[in-house]
Amino acid sequence: MKFENIIVEKEDKISVITINRPTSLNALNAKTIRELSEAFESLDKDEEVRVVIITGSGEKSFVAGADIKEFTDFGQKEAEELARNGHTSLFNKIENLSKPVIAAVNGFALGGGLELAMACHIRYASENAKLGLPEVTLGLIPGYGGTQRLPKLVGKGLANEMIFSAKMIPATRAKEIGLVNEVYPVEELLTKTKELATTIANNSPMAIAKAISAVNLSDTERGFDTEIQYFGEVFELDDKKEGVAAFLEKRKPNF
Structure with a gap:
């Protein structure tokens, strides 16, 4: 650019x-x-x-x-x-x-x-x-x-x-x-x-993207419901699987 x-x-x-x-x-x-x-x-x-x-x-x-x-x-x-x-x-x-x-x-x-x-x-x-x-x-x-x-x-x-x-x-x-x-x-x-x-x-880019969106709604009526929704959604993402596996295996995650 x-x-x-x-x-x-x-x-x-x-x-x-x-x-x-x-x-x-x-x-x-x-x-x-x-x-x-x-x-x-x-x-x-x-x-x-x-x-x-x-x-x-x-x-x-x-x-x-x-x-x-x-x-x-x-x-x-x-x-x-x-x-x-x-x-x-x-x-x-x-x-x-x-x-x-x-x-x-x-x-x-x-x-x-x-x-x-x-x-x-x-x-x-x-x-x-x-x-x-x-x-x-x-x-x-x-x-x-x-x-x-x-x-x-x-x-x-x-x-x-x-x-x-x-x-x-x-x-x-x-x-x-x-x-x-x-x-x-x-x-x-x-x-x-x-x-x-x-x-x-070094942290999960997928989780951070969800967190940004949730925090931006923190002063609205949708805030809590959005957090709950995103919390569920990240369970289906590859980053969650890698992060949990790394924790259990006592290593650094590779996001």
Whole structure:
């Protein structure tokens, strides 16, 4: 896959997507969103890849937000279409991918950048990371899932505080409130993220795909019934047979 604004690398069951627009702090423009959508769709079908990491180029910024220049003249119809297309083509696609997606947040994750990180299943951050949703300072609100995913991660009160105040928070505070899982020095971030990805990649991809879907329904009426259904379904899969056999034979499973 060849792209202009992102770099896609694969190694040992792990793919790393790097958003590569350093002159604009890796801001999300329409082309970058399209390229990310294509990359995730391709990687989801790639049987050699079990975990995807997404990060930004350099050490200053993961994604500093959406590229505002692209929609300054939009009206209501165009704005709604922009948000809806973003949800469908990228943000929801990441959240519902059959493979775990880990955000390695290296620096600024603002606006659409934080929304991108929140669509991922797990978030690691560098010590210099700053996270926030500054949209109200522009007379806007988050449009790529910020008002929906942030309350689920940190609670309604803290989400309201972040959205209404538009304040950036440091990585240490983000970990305290559950917005990121771990915080590491800048130079260790990608290494630590890859370590987690390797651990995950050694587990059953079939079971993980079911778990992703079940967790995504955890705040709906279908959550428990879905878990029960998937719990039954995995009993018919090859990974369950291999996992149980390996346990009984006291060896590592070969998924």
